Amino acid sequence: MPTTDPRPDGERAKSEVLSQRILIRDLTLSCSIGVSEEERARRQRLRINIELTVDYPPPSRDNINEVVNYGSLAKAVRNHCLDTTFRLLETLAEELSEVCFGFDPVSETRVRIEKLDRYADIGGIGVEIARRRSDR
Numbered sequence: 001m002p003t004t005d006p007r008p009d010g011e012r013a014k015s016e017v018l019s020q021r022i023l024i025r026d027l028t029l030s031c032s033i034g035v036s037e038e039e040r041a042r043r044q045r046l047r048i049n050i051e052l053t054v055d056y057p058p059p060s061r062d063n064i065n066e067v068v069n070y071g072s073l074a075k076a077v078r079n080h081c082l083d084t085t086f087r088l089l090e091t092l093a094e095e096l097s098e099v100c101f102g103f104d105p106v107s108e109t110r111v112r113i114e115k116l117d118r119y120a121d122i123g124g125i126g127v128e129i130a131r132r133r134s135d136r
Contacts, residue, residue, distance in 0.1 A: 017058060022068055022106075024050040024077060028116070032085040033092065040085055045116040046092075047124055050077065052100055053108035068103045076102065089113045093129045101133060108132045 027050075030043035052068075059066035080099050086092045097109040109131050114124030 020054050020056070020058070022050075022052040022054060022070065022073065024048065024070075024074055027074070027077065029078065029081050031081050031092075033087070033089065033115075035087050040087070044118070046081070046089075047114045047116055047126075048077065048081070048096070049112040050096065050100065051110040052103075052106045054105040055107045056105045068105055073100070073103060076100075089115070089127045090129070093127055094131075097129060097131045101131075106133070 027048040029046055029048065031046050032040050032043055033046070034040045034044065052073075054068060056066070076099050077096055080096060081092070084092075084095070086095075093111045093113050096111050096113075100106050100109045100111075110128065111130075112126065112128040114126030116124050118125050
């Protein structure tokens with residue numbers, strides 16, 4: 001059956017922005033992390049997922065200067081993980097949240113980190129945190 005569009009040609013549906021999110025999915029890095037020295041001595045594979053809520057309207061001019069640069073964000077996250085040694089996933093998650101808050105439009109963060117090779121019978125074991133900016 002043919003469908004008919006109730007809107008006149010070219011007219012957009014009226015709506016309002018509820019929120020905008022930026023996602024980093026399945027970033028996989030080998031990092032120095034672990035409670036024991038033995039664990040920290042060998043790098044471990046981590047899978048990192050980050051979801052950010054940003055406070056700005058949709059870009060009006062299709063211009064990168066109106067949004068968070070995804071490449072800069074991913075580089076900041078990657079560098080922090082690779083340049084630092086951690087004991088706890090919880091500490092790394094908190095610090096990555098702070099890295100993300102370094103991008104001014106970010107108002108909320110959700111960071112999930114999993115160790116991929118810690119247990120042979122578990123695909124990933126880890127932590128997830130959520131934080132909201134409180135300085136506004």
